[in-house]
Amino acid sequence: MTGLAAFDLTGRTALVTGSSQGIGRALAGGLAAAGATVVVHGRDAGKAARAADEIAEATGSRTISAVFDVTDAAAVDAGIEAVEAELGTPDIVVNNAGIQRRAPIAEFSDADWHELVETNLSSAFHLSRRVARGMIERGSGKLIQIGSVQSQLARPSIAPYAATKGAIVMLTKGLCADLAPHGVQANAIAPGYFATELTQALVADETFSAWVRGRTPAGRWGEVDDLVGALVFLASSASDFVNGQTIYVDGGMTAVV
Template identity: 50%
Template sequence: MSAASPFDLTGKRALITGSSRGLGYAMAKALAEAGASIVLNARDSVALGAAAQDLAETGATVNAAAFDVTNRESINAAINYIEDDIGPIDILINNAGMQFRSSLEAFPPERFDQVIATNLTSVFNVSQPVARQMISRGAGKIINICSMLAEVSRPTIAPYAATKAAVANFTRGMAVDWARHGLNVNGIAPGYFATEMNDALTRDDKFNSWVESRTPMGRWGQPHELGGAAVFLASEAARFVNGHILYVDGAFTATV
């Protein structure tokens, strides 16, 4: 990629939470291909190490930072380590998340708390210490992974949908607070993607048929298809894009 390209990320360092697999790993790979140095994150250090090795074998510059996005002490120690020992974080992608399906009347309260902590509170937990460093430098890109379910919902996923709606509006609020400091804060709202988290759904013939018939493009998204949106929002091409939620859903939310 030409150094003159507004999409070139050479010299930038990106931290992607929840990136040992799935959409997080796909976005990390796309940013690496655009020239960025990558810091992968996950709680499972074994899976994280394997992902880092796989990405490094593609020629990427990769480091790994194992921490729990729901544990502020762990996060702060990791951010300090990255900033002091690896280098400044220029790009943050808040991707870590979880799903738990249950009818709302039977939804376990402890699971509700876990979904909120993992999908929503973690965005604050990680963004605040990273943003403080970015503010001191007068520049930075933060991308929050939302969902098209910020706008719509389905049975058994009300808490998940609520967290994603909150993350979308939190993204706008972060942009309002931090744009004056040189930060760009945007979100990506994926539709139905064929990832490990959705494995049971892709194997469910009835649900799979519904997704394919309901999505105007007639199929599930593939993880690598989220990469371009991440590169765009992380790059100078999106310099005046702030507080925006970019839907990558095969036109799912554009149709009734």
């Protein structure tokens, strides 16, 4: 396919983890708008089902919901088995589920460290390993991880979070090394500072917001829809020769000092 047809996701299936709200929901909606059948995933069954229904109504694409613990390998295996029973192995998997914990490093708890690693990093490993089997058998697939500007840049009080997001970039490269010979592309999107339900307090903090606007060449916070173009590109045939890469969608933050 060439031209705009290369970006068409009609006939493809996509699973987006952590997509009942925030960035994940915008990503799921963007894939549905591009024609994909979308699995909306979350921890709250009712919330995931409502998000799936709203996306279907807005886009006209088929959506279903799935609920399983992305930090538990056995739960991931069972959850993907259920999705495969209905839709087959997803053509596109977006490893979006993530959390943030803040504390000075000398005071950071073991519990918060382990929760960050399990949610932000281990979940992407569990999902990618499980769906890779079907993608290898089929000879195609798109694995897309959600990193962060903290994949490259550090800030005080979030060293463990930055460690998980830095590891996401290297996991993506490793997935490329293993899976590219089987026709599978693995890439990452690294958002900058985005206004979402989870960042409302930071957006409302005028001192912090002024820092974001001043530090970002674009002069503003990101809006969740700013991520959709990069996602559709990486999920589509337009990126079939793009592999192991991280695209920073950050208004230029990582490009300047």
